[in-house]
Amino acid sequence: MRIALINPTARRTQGYHKVGSFIPHLGLQVLARAAGSEHQVDVIDEIFGQDRTESLLSEGRYDLVGLTAYTSGATRAYELAGFCRSRGLPVVMGGAHASAVPDEVARYVDSVAVGECDNLWTDILADAAAGRLQPRYVGGQPDLAGLGRAQQSLQPVNGRYDVACLQTSRGCPVGCDFCSVTRLSGPQIRRRPIDEIIEEWNETPRKFIFVVDDNFFGVGQAHAEWAKQLLTEIIRRGKKRLWFSQTSINMGGDEEGLKLAYRAGCRGMLVGFETFNVDSLRDYHKGLNVKMLDRYQEMVDGFHRCGIAVFGGFIVGSDRDTEETVADTALQAVRLGVDIVQITNLTPLPGTRMYDRLMGEGRIFARNYPEDWERYTFVETIYNPNNVSARRLDETIFELRQAAAEPAWVWKRTLKTFLQTRSLTTALFVHGMNRGWARMAKLQVAADADRFRDIPRCPQRSEKIRRSFALRS
Numbered sequence: 304m305r306i307a308l309i310n311p312t313a314r315r316t317q318g319y320h321k322v323g324s325f326i327p328h329l330g331l332q333v334l335a336r337a338a339g340s341e342h343q344v345d346v347i348d349e350i351f352g353q354d355r356t357e358s359l360l361s362e363g364r365y366d367l368v369g370l371t372a373y374t375s376g377a378t379r380a381y382e383l384a385g386f387c388r389s390r391g392l393p394v395v396m397g398g399a400h401a402s403a404v405p406d407e408v409a410r411y412v413d414s415v416a417v418g419e420c421d422n423l424w425t426d427i428l429a430d431a432a433a434g435r436l437q438p439r440y441v442g443g444q445p446d447l448a449g450l451g452r453a454q455q456s457l458q459p460v461n462g463r464y465d466v467a468c469l470q471t472s473r474g475c476p477v478g479c480d481f482c483s484v485t486r487l488s489g490p491q492i493r494r495r496p497i498d499e500i501i502e503e504w505n506e507t508p509r510k511f512i513f514v515v516d517d518n519f520f521g522v523g524q525a526h527a528e529w530a531k532q533l534l535t536e537i538i539r540r541g542k543k544r545l546w547f548s549q550t551s552i553n554m555g556g557d558e559e560g561l562k563l564a565y566r567a568g569c570r571g572m573l574v575g576f577e578t579f580n581v582d583s584l585r586d587y588h589k590g591l592n593v594k595m596l597d598r599y600q601e602m603v604d605g606f607h608r609c610g611i612a613v614f615g616g617f618i619v620g621s622d623r624d625t626e627e628t629v630a631d632t633a634l635q636a637v638r639l640g641v642d643i644v645q646i647t648n649l650t651p652l653p654g655t656r657m658y659d660r661l662m663g664e665g666r667i668f669a670r671n672y673p674e675d676w677e678r679y680t681f682v683e684t685i686y687n688p689n690n691v692s693a694r695r696l697d698e699t700i701f702e703l704r705q706a707a708a709e710p711a712w713v714w715k716r717t718l719k720t721f722l723q724t725r726s727l728t729t730a731l732f733v734h735g736m737n738r739g740w741a742r743m744a745k746l747q748v749a750a751d752a753d754r755f756r757d758i759p760r761c762p763q764r765s766e767k768i769r770r771s772f773a774l775r776s
């Protein structure tokens with residue numbers, strides 16, 4: 304069969320792809336490899352634009368269309384599904400959104416694939432080839448031996464990725480209220496066999512790898528031991544690559560693990576700090592951070608001492624937040640010495656406990672689905688928080704973004720990272736990311752300019768925001 308695998312994007316997405324880095328859709332590369340050589344698979348990735356998708360699908364070159372989608376891409380996915388079905392092209396959809404709300408998705412496509420589908424995909428293809436596609440396929444959380452390997456060399460028909468993605472494990476035991484990972488991939492960390500990872504590592508044509516694990520280092524001794532074994536093998540047998548991954552805060556306390564990670568090429572870790580408010584952390588059920596809150600500084604310093612930059616994820620808009628705490632969060636994040644600060648709006652995603660609770664309480668107002676799924680991009684408040692109106696919160700974040708859009712702080716932060724990590728490659732990595740953030744902030748500010756033209760400014764808050772950017776310098 305000739306198969307088109309498509310990654311649809313939201314029209315108003317903040318879009319990492321808009322800042323100059325084109326990150327592969329690993330799920331589609333994994334499915335492409337699992338399909339085997341008897342099928343011809345093309346990837347159409349809308350991070351390169353939406354303009355060619357329909358024409359590519361009109362040319363009669365495909366027998367089956369597979370859509371993936373994050374929640375924010377679901378609106379576009381349904382549009383494409385309608386387009387295909389009106390031309391008699393069968394459509395199957397999987398991914399995070401389909402796994403969260405399969406009944407909704409079933410209204411728009413011929414077949415819904417729920418959960419991890421590595422070992423179901425060949426059955427789906429066989430059914431499609433025989434014209435007996437089932438309405439639903441449900442994947443589990445399988446042992447990853449022999450699974451999860453991507454066709455690393457596969458490039459989309461409408462663009463070129465410029466980094467590689469690779470996954471060494473799936474799942475996360477932390478179970479934060481706002482995150483879909485623990486439901487999607489389970490609370491156990493499932494690891495791929497080290498030999499298979501190294502083979503794939505050495506096959507990637509790219510020099511930079513985004514290791515997309517949910518929690519690379521894990522939370523306990525056993526997790527850490529496994530990660531160290533993998534790192535040792537990468538040092539011993541892996542091609543020289545620089546890479547970045549995601550992990551929980553505790554890794555900052557494991558000097559041996561950090562040193563191995565640096566030697567294996569790691570230059571940055573995304574760590575979800577989320578907030579400095581212990582009650583918010585409790586509300587989020589992020590027990591690990593509740594325990595570590597007093598040690599945030601020690602952990603950040605630990606990463607830095609071993610040469611690794613910290614990409615800190617922070618969330619604003621919890622029930623404890625006010626307009627003031629947004630600026631406070633930025634200021635404290637910068638004081639902590641986080642190299643790359645990402646502040647996003649608390650966004651209840653379908654398939655999470657938080658979504659179920661807030662929906663039950665009637666507080667989610669962006670629910671004109673499917674149109675409103677495009678608003679679930681983490682740059683807009685889509686529910687009513689307790690202590691601040693959604694509008695005020697967004698105005699405050701707009702103000703912060705305006706400051707971030709001024710590129711002057713970027714070089715100075717690069718220098719600081721260099722002084723703290725003593726690693727030129729880490730400083731360059733941070734520089735690239737922060738330039739991207741500044742560009743992204745600029746784009747978002749321009750997109751929102753009309754909405755927030757005349758927002759009331761509070762001198763104290765504006766001063767805090769100014770200081771947080773001055774401190775980066």
Ligand code: B12
Binds near residue numbers: 370373482487
């Ligand atoms: C890597 C990653 C990113 C990368 C994206 C790279 C890329 N091009 O995909 C980056 C950093 C850019 C990113 C950004 C964001 N991400 Co993200 N990300 C991930 C992460 C950690 C791993 C994804 C991955 O590669 N998994 C490995 C592959 C193999 O799995 P997979 O894609 O799910 O595919 C499997 C199945 O789902 C299924 N499947 C998938 N598609 C299809 C299609 C068909 C036809 C079939 C049959 C099966 C199928 O089969 C595959 C094999 O088992 C996930 C967490 C997770 N565990 O999923 C979050 C996750 C996907 N991200 C999430 C979010 C919310 C975001 C952001 C909005 C966050 C933000 N702060 O801005 C942005 C938005 C991105 C955008 N649209 O612009 C959410 C999505 C939840 C949702 N309901 O939408 C997740 C689940 C994490 C979470 N917090 O809950 N992300």
Ligand code: SF4
Binds near residue numbers: 477478517551575
């Ligand atoms: S620690 Fe990260 S991956 Fe794990 S549940 Fe929380 S947000 Fe999700």
